[in-house]
Amino acid sequence: LIVAFQEAEYFDRFEVECEVQFYGMRGERCTGCGDPELTGTICNNTRATGTQSDPISEEGWWRIDYPTPNPECSSQVNDAYNLTHFSIFGERIPVRETCPKMWPCIPLDACKGNNTCSRRYDDTSERCADCALGFFRLGGVCEPCPDQPWVIVVGVVLAVATGSYVAHKLNEKKVNMGIISIGVDYAQVLAIFATSNVEWPTALVSLYNALSAFNLNIDLVAPECWNNAVEVPYETKWFCIVFFPLMMVAVAVIIYVAKYIYKWFKHKRSKLNTHAAALYGNVLMIFYYMYLYLTNTVLTIFNCQETEPPDGKRYIRDVGTEEGVCYEEGSLQQRLQPWAIVFFIIYTIGFPAFISYILYTYKDKVVRDQFCRAKRMPPSALKSKEGLWSFRKRYSRMYYQFKPQYFFWILVILARKCSISVNALIFRELTTFQLCTIQLTMFIAYSLQVKYSPYMSSKEYDMVALEFDSLAEETEANIDSGAQLARQAELYQRHKEVHFGNGENHGTRRRAAELLFNYNAVEAVLLFCAVLVALSGIAFDSGQMSSTQSEVLAYIVLVMVCSSLAYFAFVLFAEFWVAFYPEKELCGLEKIILALKEEEDEIEDDDAFTMMPNPLRKSDGQRPNSPSGGSANPQLYKDLAEKDKIIDAQKKEIRNLNKQIFAAKQQTTHKREVKKQRKTGFGAAPVPDAKATYNAMALSDKEEKGRDSFL
Incomplete structure (x- = not known):
């Protein structure tokens, strides 16, 4: 205070102190710290000692000191009613040069409180925003670097090289x-x-x-x-x-x-x-x-x-x-x-x-x-x-x-x-x-x-091919009526198994293996x-x-x-x-996979029913188709023989129908070519020999089973 050009202190006769959980310096209004979890402010003044100091930051918060006057200090030194010094020219002089403001950290566990950072974050960075030496940022959080950083580079190079090699080999193996x-x-x-x-x-x-x-x-x-x-x-x-x-x-x-x-x-x-x-x-x-x-x-x-x-x-x-x-x-x-x-x-x-x-x-x-x-x-x-x-x-x-x-x-x-x-x-x-x-x-x-x-x-390749072959057959206008019967018989032969005895359990295991892979x-x-x-x-x-x-x-x-x-x-x-390694065994694993990849496995014939051991003959260890075996039922053998004849006849009929279908397709293709050539002015093309063409496309005995799906 200045009177008659003589300056005197405000507080020569009295001085006001802030209560506990409040803070403020001389000439300032007291500001409450509030709940530290919400404000990030911890007041450290006590009435017993009479200390008046600025608050510290709570864990998860960081204190920033702003120069005064500053909008962030509006509740303190910038308040119009605060007690402050005035110069001889009537200018208000702030009591302090800086004021504290608490800010939350990202992430919260980066700040330990009182403007210190956890081990992973740099204490010199504001609000612990940077990672400490030996740490790097991953997903917004600082993670420790490996002991040998060059291992990362070598690992990436090896991973790329290995992946390229494996991809090349897989491409070769189809x-x-x-x-x-x-x-x-x-x-x-x-x-x-x-x-x-x-x-x-x-x-x-x-x-x-x-x-x-x-x-x-x-x-x-x-x-x-x-x-x-x-x-x-x-x-x-x-x-x-x-x-x-x-x-x-x-x-x-x-x-x-x-x-x-x-x-x-x-x-x-x-x-x-x-x-x-x-x-x-x-x-x-x-x-x-x-x-x-x-x-x-x-x-x-x-x-x-x-x-x-x-x-x-x-x-x-x-x-x-x-x-x-x-x-x-x-x-x-x-x-x-x-x-x-x-x-x-x-x-x-x-x-x-x-x-x-x-x-x-x-x-x-x-x-x-x-x-x-x-x-x-x-x-x-x-x-x-x-x-x-x-x-x-x-x-x-x-x-x-x-x-x-x-x-x-x-x-x-x-x-x-x-x-x-x-x-x-x-x-x-x-x-x-x-x-x-x-x-x-x-x-x-x-x-x-x-x-x-x-x-x-891979297992579904044959089924997809069969479905599209069937679709193509339905769109052919001049295919004879036997094509539908042939297609139904073909689907029946591919998807229906007739088992005797324990064949049902084998089929269940096979279906489970199919689902697994x-x-x-x-x-x-x-x-x-x-x-x-x-x-x-x-x-x-x-x-x-x-x-x-x-x-x-x-x-x-x-x-x-x-x-x-x-x-x-x-x-x-x-x-x-x-x-x-298709020839090497691995706990029978390759047998399961190869069975799934083949068009039909060993228990299912594409053109025949599968006959499994007769449970009536298990007691004496004889197979039902064996002529010797004690008191076997002769009627059973007779029925089986008749069914074998029926199956052989169906196989022959299916092959004949397939030949007719193929011949009809050839005739349809020929008619289309004739129409095109007539439009262009060229002579008619010779009628292809369907039988010769069909025989030229004959497969080996092992691949004979897959021929129907190919047609």
Whole structure:
């Protein structure tokens, strides 16, 4: 206070102190600390000592000191009624130079309180936004670097090399690769659960992060761990991810040009472009497997969340509070938002639209190619079918694992992935509802899978070929009436078994083995497990379970996920083993798989009924067709002999009908050719000899059983 040009202190005669749970310096109004869990403020002043100090931050909070005057200090030094000093010119002089303000951390466990960070986070960063030395950010949380960071690089290189070698060998062995895409899709969906705001148990989070490798997650490579002196900003990693497919396109172009030049100098000019189709197909495969990860990465820029409790701002969860603030001019989110919109159109919308255009524009080729695949036609036969071989190399990875009538099913899978990512964004602040929508999406996918069974496993090749042969027969106008009888007899012979004695048990075991290794069964099991995982997430987020209940549920979910992955690995290993070592036994495993892959196994004849041991003769160890055997019923042998004659007659009749069907098809084809040639002015073509043509297509004795399906 200044009187007559003499300055005196306010507090020469009296001084006011703040009560406990309030804070304030000399000349300030006292401000309450409130509930530390809601305000993040802990008052450390006590009446006994008479200390008046600023509060400290609660665990999960960070104190920032703002210079005064500042809008964040409006309740203290900026208040018009605060006691302050005034200069001789009447200007108010603040008592303090800074004022405290508490802000919540992301994640909350990063801050230990009193502006200190947990071991994984850097104490020098504001609000513990950066990872400490020796840690890297994965899924918005700092994880420890491996002891030997170079192991990550070597592991990635070895994984790529091994995967390329295995893929090459599988292609040589003609192994159906559809089973691999089923497992990859399942792993990608599980990895998405780690991004939800659910307090998953640590073991499940670690498992989800490990499965994110199937998303080609660049964070797993941990570039921050390679060199402690080099810091990789989030913006750099984000651009690397979204440009990765385009970089693969550039690599494919370079490989194409290099091979083109090589063939030119090697005088292989008739095959200059033969390698282009395969490169094109590989690029499409990369786009497909990265679709979910790319969509999720692009939408991350729009995934701005509030802190708990809210501080009035939103932040990108994977970035943190220091650089991840949203909707502020010049922020990282505003810089990346235009790019995110462009890549959302290119990847999330553009890729499915392109696949839809290809599949429906060339629908006839797609269906015919799958029909030829079911027929097991060699490449030499496809090369003569109007560019069908080139089309297969270019686009088959988008439909090869599905039945011809479900050639579009990849669009259903892409829609499922897109729905999961979009739901995770739209309902990011309603975690329970978010998990409900994801669960609904997975349940709809499961229902469609069970109803339609779109996958075409190796065992189903012959059945698919038979169905399309039957469809072709129905569309032939001038096929005689015996064709329908022949088709019905053919279906009866392929699907009906007549067993005596213990043959029923053998058939039951065989059907169980078929179901175990059927791709549709594998997909259904994995989808159902994903539904249960989403359901468990709702339980974890409810907060209604005790620690014991939460731990028990965590173990159940962990066992379920690991069991489903083990089941998939078993089926995949079985496919690989039979493909690479068909002559070696592995606990009888190859016998089961080979029996499923053959057109008919040893207990089922394509053109005959199967006769199993007669239970009436088990007591004396004789077979029913044995003339010796004690007091066997002679009438039984007579009946069996008559049935054998009937079966032989039916076999002969079926073969004759097949010949007639084939001859009728040849006549129909000839008539069409005659009409075309008359229109063009050429003479009529000679009538083909149906019998000679049919005999020329005769197969070996072992393949004779599959001839009917081929016709």
